[in-house]
Amino acid sequence: MRKFSIFAVAREAMRGHKGWEKQWTSPEPKSEYDVIIIGAGGHGLATAYYLAKEHGITNVAVLEKGWLGGGNTGRNTTIIRSNYLYDESAGIYDHAVKLWEGLSQDLNYNVMYSPRGVMMLAHNVHDVQVLKRHVHANRLNGIDNEWLTPEEAKDYCPPLNISQTARYPVVGASLQRRGGTARHDAVAWGYARGASDRGVHIIQNCEVTGIRRSPTGAVTGVETTQGFIGARKVGVVAAGHTSVLMQMAGVRMPLESYPLQALVSEPVKPAFPCVVMSNTVHAYISQSDKGELVIGAGTDQYTSYSQTGGLHIINHTLDAICEMFPVFTRMKMMRSWGGIVDVTPDRSPILARTPVPGLYVNCGWGTGGFKATPGSGHVFAHTIARDEPHPINAPFTLDRFRTGRLIDEAAAAAVAH
């Protein structure tokens, strides 16, 4: 595949951009593959990419019921950070951040990883205790995260309201400078291009309708809307729909799927330099390269696969945004949308083998899976290739829900993922 570069763009500019190759091919499915990945989102495509690149397994199909990158990958608010409390979480998310740092070069695709800093606001004594616990744990884990006074926070993010007469005044903030954003579509497309280039088949409009197992219980392949496709190893990477797919293999999951909404404002000139999150007032916000304020809302209270949510959820989110940033009250919501997030009881993911031989699952990222994309794909590829977890994802088992060895960031920290 021809390399992307400014020179390539200049060359194509001369001839009307008619010489570009397809970024990925659209092959007919073969009857059998070594590995099938269900779900061509960021995590699934990254898994395929690393299977090919790191493990030499190229006879791989990624099956997608719609269009690649069309699930949560293309619907999230693109926040990247690794300032998690527990060693297990910090391990996997920082693994991802390290990969983000070189991802554009690795993929030869500009994913626009922009480490503009993720600031988390403290509004009361309890928030300070919780966020400082993070700052200290992160420091000893070698993860950058620093404490800011309200004035320092305002310096870093000028639109922030630090008036002490606000309903919930800002009393401090933690800042991870390596945190930031990336361009979500580019991540999916970059991995798709890289995987396709290495021989992986990306098969879109191919919905999995069944998982076939041998008399011994092991996976033998999947039924799809394009017919049966054989494989001895199948990885389910279908955020939102994991329960549905795993049910096809007879496995009931500790998951619930909720609608999660997000919205963008009309584009404006640069007005917001970083990412700001607040757990107490429930909001997070950044500004895209196009100039839109990108705002994450909460989940609806009920499970749903509708990819829509209630207006009152948006109301609550904008209440909080306008409280933290009163200068944005006259801004306008331009587009809102919804995704389906699958949430585990401890709000940490499952990246593991399953009770079914040959069946692997990568799910439960809740509202924050995008940031983990490269790390998740990397260790999940390892898990599938070696049939054993990478040390980084070893704690993220299904079995923890039996033993009680949970990785409960939310309970521990009351911080939204």
Place this chain on the structure above:
Amino acid sequence: MAKGTAPTPMKRTLPLSGRHGGGGLVSILPAEPAFRIALRARPDALGALSRALGLELPVKPKSSVTTGTRTALWLGPDEWLLIDTGDKDLAADLAKVKALHSAVDVSQRNTAILVSGLGAEATINAGCPQDLALAAFPIGAVSRTVLGKIEIVLWRTGEYSFRIECWRSFSDYAFTFLSEAARDAVV
């Protein structure tokens, strides 16, 4: 005499004293103190309780029954809010009832706001998502519901008058909300 509790020598501090809101189309005022009981009981106890209270406890959802200064507001299938704006202590009347029930004095847990005038319905609908048209929410109708970000008990006392009960510490929010909403009480 201050209502809602036995007489004492101590000064009673009311959460909304001195406040008034609204304008041309709507008036917003704090209600006088009252006796209040949170009553819980099963159907078989209703006869005895009704006799003791001197009114028939309503069993129809979203309804109330008033006798004199005393009203029973249906909140749930086994739950009533009893309000007496006179000087008769509800608790004393219930104390003698043997039938299984729970009566808890909440006279000072709640406070009430009276919203009246042509713009009352519109003012409340700024924060209350229920249909308050007379056909859907007739005089005497009662419902626990929400107003903005708090829970209230809404009771329609007349075509253009409502009583809003809320917990004491939420009354400032409720009053401020209603006053703000009254600015736009265009019917």
Place this chain on the structure above:
Amino acid sequence: MLLIHCPYCEEERPEIEFRHAGEAHLVRSSDIATQGELEFAAYLYLRQNPKGVVAERWRHIHGCGRFFNAIRDTVSDRILTTYKAGEPMPDLDSVLANAENTAPSGKPLMQPVASKSKA
């Protein structure tokens, strides 16, 4: 904001008066203290999470305060029926049939009258 029929208030009320309370008909063991590890984990954590019809619990928390159950289609978010806590799950076939009957017609009022002019 959904509109939910409360079986105790006997009318439809806006969703913000309610709180969702998870999958319905999960059985807490009468002898929970000695329940097996896997059974307990399943009770605590494993969920059907279906794409389609789910039986779920709601509480009319800012209304009558009662918990009750609902049958809802998680794809359309349409609530097909609600019933009181403690009542058995209604027969799904009849619930679905009834839903079918009351569903929007799916037909436009009239067939559009198209003109034939074309480029």
Place this chain on the structure above:
Amino acid sequence: MSLNPKSGSNRIPGAGRLIPAKTVRFTFDDQHFTGLEGDTLASALLANGVHLVGRSFKYHRPRGILSAGAEEPNALVGIERDAMRKQPNVRATVQEVYDGLKATSQNRWPSLGFDIGSVNNLLSPLFSAGFYYKTFMWPKAAWKHLYEPIIRASAGLGVAPDEADPDHYANRFAHCDVLVIGAGAAGLAAALAAAETGARVILCDEQAEVGGALKYESGIRVEGQPGYEWAQETAQRLAAMDNVRVLTRTTAFGYYAQNFVGLIERVTDHMARPHAEAPREKLWQVRAKRVILATGAIERHMVFADNDRPGIMLASAARTYLNHYGVAVGRKIGVYTANDSAYLAAFDLKRAGINIPAIVDLRDSPSPELVEAARKLGIDVLAGHAVLKVGGTRRVSSMTVSPKNGGKTRSIPLDALINSAGWTPSVHLFSQSRGKVRWDKENERFLPGAYVQDCVSVGACNGTDGLQETMDEALAAGERMAKEAGIASKATVPKLAVTGGAAWTGGMIGSAPGAGVDTTVKAFIDFQNDVTAKDIRQAVREGMHSIEHVKRFTTNGMATDQGKTSNLHGLAIAAETLGRDIPEVGLTTFRPPYTPVTFGAIVNHARHELFDPTRRTPIHAWHEAHGAVFEDVGQWKRPWYYPRSGEDMHKAVNRECVAVRNAAGIFDASTLGKIEVVGPDAAKFLELLYTNPWEKLGLGRLRYGVMLREDGFIYDDGVVGRLAEDRFHVTTTTGGAPRVMHHMEDYLQTEFPHLDVWITSTTEQWAVIAVQGPKARDIIAPLVEGIDLSAEAFPHMSVREGKICGVPTRLFRMSFTGETGYEINVPTDYGQAVWEAIYENGKPHGLTPYGTEAMHVLRAEKGYIIVGQDTDGTVTPHDAGLAWAIGKNKSDFVGIRGLKRPDLMAEGRKQLVGLKTRNPKTVLEEGAQIVADPKQAIPMTMIGHVTSSYWSENCDRSIALALVAGGSKRMGETLYVPMPDGVIEVEVTGSVFIDEKGERLHG
């Protein structure tokens, strides 16, 4: 012809409906103009001959006014009412002018006429679709520091406001039987029919006036009356009905589940001097039993080279400017069309005296009647022709025309070019309702297919073309929807006879022949985002085969107009390039909002003090008067400490802590959650909800209870008193009160419904005044009646009912400080008076008010935990040193099984211990991490963290509580807390730092 110089040289006398005498003054880019009342900014600028109003997003190309409505992609301006009221990205075609309006063009520097950014247009061959994914990767750091800042600065259209918004916004929840969206001919007819039945009807329209297309359709008569007049009269008639609400300037922006529709009413943006009490905008949250969608159709532009030049606009827009605003958008206007409706625009313009050099019709055989009508007016019709390109940069100056299959070209000079590629039915709201659109292949349009909600579409948005058919359909819909909403009526539905009007069908989608194939040409599809036909083709070549990929790769349809004029063109070109049918390529789903919605309107009342309730205790005024500094605890404001003059927090807290241990302190504990548990099975119920045993708790006795979740982790704690066999007074944490109630109700109603017990929240029935310290009894004794306060009669952990200061009280003898203490519950309204009485009485004894910070220190000195600070949702009673609180003989309580899971029983779990720093003056930081080996490399193995840490003046040293792995077996061990400025050495101790035996409690 004579001109009206006052309101613009292009105002045609006698044309339009505005009143020439009613002028308004406004500025655009600091230049003064005069318009007329009722003008939009666009019509007023056009009247003054201004076409160039903005610059595009990427290439900074000069842009004019495309439309006369909400679909406008180009004419976005900033409106500044004053320094605090700056509004970016306002569509000039929607904004009404008012006297003093100040508008500014956007995305240009230094000026609209000369924009440095337009260099991008020269470089545009480089800036092809998705070029940024392929470049800017080298060197690594340059993206953040160089490329991205440049890209950001050049993107972004208008400038965000930089001051807090002084306007206010309102909300209304509304209910109706029938909501009619759109007040054009169809919407008005539907509303009329529904209203006649007595149904509650809401009719809304985004424009300032009702009428929709009747605003420009000059030839329509309804019941013999000119269409526009009929519309106004009908709206007035409707508005006068009790059961109808007519809302203009009101956009239905979101169609949510179960016929819940969000409307935005723009109340004051068109006013010169808005009333201070009027909200700027108002959100209507409407729940409708039935919805009628009468949203009309939107005209598409033709796709040809340089079709974005100022002066090129939609035919219906030009017709609106003429027939409604009396404005000619040019003096010599070319027409380029692929359907019939543009002819009518040309005829109206011609009749108004405008020169129409030619109608260029892409179709080979336009309808003979139209051609004949054109001929009669002296207009040349070039059938089977295409516009290849246009001349002019900041204003179109000519069009180059040739037969569409090639041939001789000729250039026609002009100063405006109106065009129409046909009409796109507005199925946005139908799609938002989750209805499925279907492809009408013959007419190349998406129409409503299967309905998912109780709504119906009528008129142009339903593909109904003839006006009479539209009226019939709308009237029938109004009647049927009212009936379905449950309105029984014998009222006869009116019939409305109409004449005139053109069909909506016909036209074309995609790029016109002869334009856009050549790769150097820019034939725009999405004006605002600068997406051209060749960008779509390139995206397809690069493998973007789903319309969603095409859209995201090119950004087609993602600008502020959300693709109202561009989506179908983009789809058609993608489908053509792929060689597939349009439905196979797909249609992007429409999402709310239909047009952008102000954050403030969505937030409406929830700003400032109404953002979230502020809960204050009944004694708040006293605390304030005594200089308390407050702390936010959940929604509550609690006194944090009471600094005296010259004291900082540290000094004040030290003084308060010492006073409690040496004399006594008074503390407002009113925020504690309280629940009254009543019924014969009350004790049984508590047995199930708490780990502790309750059946044997004596009357008048208290017990500290621990509540778990089913998973075995600590959920809440509190002291519970038994007032009677069947009545308990339960307390919870301040923050936990609502969730504990919910948790209890859940188990009571669904798991243990057989129990005869009820629970009632009494949090706010009782003010709670804690009096703690060796002199506590002496202080309260003179005020208490009917309770023997002696240690024998009223020992620690007891409760009595009696009176204090003549007020009924539930008097708890208990302590969260380790001192002899009381928590005095009195009815809330008396809280402040009783507090004052106790305070006055206690002053001679040294009674000192203390806040939450001192409370925290005092309890930590005693090793009492705070749930949520020393526990965090992953802590078991064993971990917290509370194993003693678990009833050993109980066979059930919530959490009993969860506690027995392997990891919760494992060795080496984190357990609560005390920590003493080697240097007693060093105070640890809460949240600091603990290690066994401070010399290890990063990442370090952390074995715990500090949960609570204070300077204890009473101990004259720092104290801390911590959760440490295997902590209970590490007593005396030295551990380390590595901080950025050095390692702090600590010793593991028990968690009680004062009065380990607890003797002071029993004083």
